[in-house]
Amino acid sequence: MSLEESLRIGFIGVGNIARGGHLRHLSTWDDVEIVAFCDVDEGAVQRAVEDYGGRAFNNVEHMLDDSNLDVVYICLPPFAHTNQEILAAKSGLAVFVEKPLAVDLSKAVEINAAIEEAGVVSAAGYNWRSTEITKVARERMAGKTVSAVFAYWIGGFPGVMWWRQQGQSGGQMNEQATHVVDIARHLIDSSAVSVYAQGTKGIGAKKWEKHDICDHIVATVTFENGAVLCAGTGHLALDGFRTGVDFLLDEMVVTHDNSELIVKTPGREERIRNNNNPYEEEDRAFLDAVRTGDRDAVYCSYNDALETHHITMAINESVESGQVIELPY
Numbered sequence: 001m002s003l004e005e006s007l008r009i010g011f012i013g014v015g016n017i018a019r020g021g022h023l024r025h026l027s028t029w030d031d032v033e034i035v036a037f038c039d040v041d042e043g044a045v046q047r048a049v050e051d052y053g054g055r056a057f058n059n060v061e062h063m064l065d066d067s068n069l070d071v072v073y074i075c076l077p078p079f080a081h082t083n084q085e086i087l088a089a090k091s092g093l094a095v096f097v098e099k100p101l102a103v104d105l106s107k108a109v110e111i112n113a114a115i116e117e118a119g120v121v122s123a124a125g126y127n128w129r130s131t132e133i134t135k136v137a138r139e140r141m142a143g144k145t146v147s148a149v150f151a152y153w154i155g156g157f158p159g160v161m162w163w164r165q166q167g168q169s170g171g172q173m174n175e176q177a178t179h180v181v182d183i184a185r186h187l188i189d190s191s192a193v194s195v196y197a198q199g200t201k202g203i204g205a206k207k208w209e210k211h212d213i214c215d216h217i218v219a220t221v222t223f224e225n226g227a228v229l230c231a232g233t234g235h236l237a238l239d240g241f242r243t244g245v246d247f248l249l250d251e252m253v254v255t256h257d258n259s260e261l262i263v264k265t266p267g268r269e270e271r272i273r274n275n276n277n278p279y280e281e282e283d284r285a286f287l288d289a290v291r292t293g294d295r296d297a298v299y300c301s302y303n304d305a306l307e308t309h310h311i312t313m314a315i316n317e318s319v320e321s322g323q324v325i326e327l328p329y
Contacts, residue, residue, distance in 0.1 A: 005291075006030075006031055006032055006033045007031065007032045007033070007070045007071050007287055007290060007291070008032075008033050008035045008067070008068060008069050008070045008071070009026065009032055009033065009034050009035065009036075009069065009070070009071045009072070009073065010035060010036035010037070010038070010054075010063055010064075010067050010069045010071070010072050010073070011023070011034070011036070011037050011038070011048070011072075011073045011075065012038045012039070012060055012063070012072060012073070012074045012075070012076065012084050013038075013039055013073075013074060013075035013076040013080070013098075014037050014039045014041075014044050014045055014047075014048040014075070015039075015044065015075060017075045017098050017125070018048075018073065018075040018098075019048070019051075021075075021098075021125070021127075021279045022073060022075070022096075022279060022283060023048070023051075023052055025277070025279070025280050025283070026283060027051075027052045031287075032287065034052045034053060034054050035053075035054045035055065035067055035068075035069065036054050036055050036056075036057060036063050036066075036067040036069065037049060037052075037054055037055070037056055037057065037063075038056075038057040038058065038059070038060055038063045039058070040058065042056075042058060045057070045058065055067065060083075060084050060087060061087060064087055064088060064091050064093070069091075069093055070093065070094065070290065071093060071094045071095075071096065071287070071290055072084075072088040072093050072094070072095050072096070073095075073096045073098075074088070074095060074096065074097045074098065075098045076098070077160075077162055077168065077169070078100050078101075078102055078103040078168065078169055078170050078174065078175060079103045079162060079167065079168040079169070081097075081101065081102045081103070081107055081108075081111070082107075085097060085111040085114065085115065085302075086110070086111055086114040088120075089111075089114045089115045089117075089118040089120050089122075090114065090118060092118065092120060093120060094120050094121040094122065094286075094289075094290040095115065095120060095121075095122050095123075095302070096122070096123045096124075096125065096283075096286055097111075097122070097123070097124050097125065097302060097305075098124075098125040099124055099125050099126055099178055099179070099182075099305065100170060100174045100175055100178050100309065100312070101124065101302070101305055101306065101309045102170075102309070103167065103168065103169065103170045103174070104170070104313065105309065105310065105313040108306055108309050109306070111302070112302055112303055112306050115302050115303070116303065119295075120295075121286070121289050121290050121293065121294075121295050121298065122295070122298070122301050122302035122303070123282065123285075123286040123289070123298040123299065123300060123301060123302070124300045124301065124302050124304070124305035125282065125300075126178075126179065126182045126183070126186075126299070126300045126305060126308070127179075127278040127279055127281075127282050128179050128180075128182065128183040128186075128256070128258050128278070129182070129183065129186055129278075129282070129299040129300050130276075130278040130279075130281040130282040130285065130299045131258060131274045131276065131278045131281075132274055132275060132276045133256065133258075133260070133261035133272055133273075133274040134183065134186075134187070134256070136261055136272055137187055137247075137254055137256055137261055137263075138187065140252070140254060140263050141187060141247065141249060141252070141254060144249045144250060144252060145225070145226075145227075145249065145250065146187070146188050146189075146225075146227045146247055146248070146249055147226075147227060147228075147248050147249060147250070148227065148228050148229075148230070148248045149184045149188060149227060149228070149229040149230070149245060149246065149247050149248065150229075150230050150232075150245070150246045150248075151177070151180035151181060151183075151184045151229060151230070151231040151232070151244075151245045151246075152180065152231075152232050152233070152242045152243060152244055152245070153172070153176050153177035153179065153180050153232075153233045153243050154216075154232060154233060154234050154235075154237050154241045154242050154243070155234075155235065155237040155238055155239050155240050155241030155242060155243070156235055156237075156238070156239030156240065156241075157172065157176075157235035161210060163175060164204070164208055164210060164211040164212070164213055165210055165211075165212055165213065166212050166213050169213065170312070170313075170316065171213045171214060171217070171316055172213060172214070172217070172233045172234065172235060173197075173217050173219070173231070173233050173312050173315050173316065174309075174312045174313070174316065176233065177217075177231060177232075177233035177312075178308060178309075178312050179258075180231065180243065180244070180245050181221075181229075181231055181308055181311055181312055182300075182305070182308040183245055183256060183258075184229050184231070184245050184247075185223075185229075185307065185308055185311065186300075187245075187247060187254075187256075188223055188225070188227045188229070188247075189225075190223040190224045190225035190227060191223065191224045191307065191327075192221050192222070192223055192224075192229075192307070192310070192311050192314075192327050193222055193223065193224050193326065193327055194221070194222045194324055194325065194326050194327060195219060195220070195221050195222075195311060195314040195315055195317075195318050195324070195325045195327065196219070196220050196318050196323075196324045196325070197217055197218065197219035197220070197315040197316075197318040197319045198217070198218055198219075198318075198319060198322075199214030199215075199216065199217040199218075199319040200214060200215050200216045200217075200234075201214055201215055202215065203215050203236055204235070204236065214234075214319060215234055215235065215236050216232070216233065216234030216235075216236065217231075217232065217233050217234065217315065217319060218230065218231075218232045219231045219232075219315045219318070221311060221315075231315070243257060243258070244256060244257030244258070245257075251265060251266055252264065252265050258274070258278075259273065259274050260272065260273050260274065261274070281299075282298075282299050282300075285297060285298055285299055286298050286299075310327055310328055311327070314327055
């Protein structure tokens with residue numbers, strides 16, 4: 001592919017994350033062309049065509065066959081991931097997949113195998129990685145050992161019905177708190193080896209219809225390098241109660257909440273505001289990787305994201321079974 005050639009992009013799923021997270025800036029870039037949209041919601045796909053141009057489809061295979069694409073963005077709820085990534089990879093297309101990867105583990109493993117077999121460039125939307133403050137955190141933490149990490153995503157939840165159903169969202173640890181689990185794993189820079197988690201239920205089911213997810217989950221994740229992560233999530237607290245990650249190192253505490261980084265060392269506290277758009281940054285890195293064919297040039301490949309998905313799925317399994325889950329499983 002010529003480095004000057006425009007990339008032809010199609011979207012599968014045109015909900016809030018597609019429009020607010022990606023299309024807003026991709027539609028203004030002169031080195032890409034938005035040519036196709038596919039969604040089960042005919043009204044949503046027609047509105048996307050009206051706003052951004054291109055053609056509307058309600059069948060993924062027809063879109064892939066008829067649009068001469070280079071890249072597919074897959075922006076779907078967890079339960080809706082079936083064969084979209086697999087079909088795109090088998091067609092030789094680069095794939096960007098919004099998190100979470102799926103509602104279960106087996107589907108994500110199957111998709112990853114198809115992407116690896118096809119050898120296409122892939123990326124997953126863990127946009128905490130592409131903030132400038134994550135780069136600063138890596139610099140400040142370099143050469144130091146992480147001892148313990150406390151990660152939180154607590155307070156409120158989206159109003160869509162599928163979110164509060166375990167079989168459709170995978171629960172809050174999979175749907176939202178996956179961001180803080182991922183950035184914790186990324187900056188710990190080690191592989192998880194075991195998970196133990198407990199969850200509480202009962203209040204949410206009385207407050208909202210079709211609610212069967214845990215109200216709160218607290219998980220302990222042990223890493224190969226000895227670091228321990230305590231990850232908590234829940235939705236009964238007030239909106240915006242707490243989202244962020246605290247890293248405890250020798251004579252250093254680093255707090256990352258995706259908008260500000262706080263670095264505390266003896267006698268000093270440094271506060272650094274994030275000033276880039278992480279969605280733009282991850283999209284630019286992904287599309288540049290597509291042009292060069294460098295699969296390692298993205299912020300988070302699908303294969304890398306699968307490690308985080310293993311952890312969140314192990315957390316769900318531990319809550320259900322009451323047992324320590326060894327990874328990978």
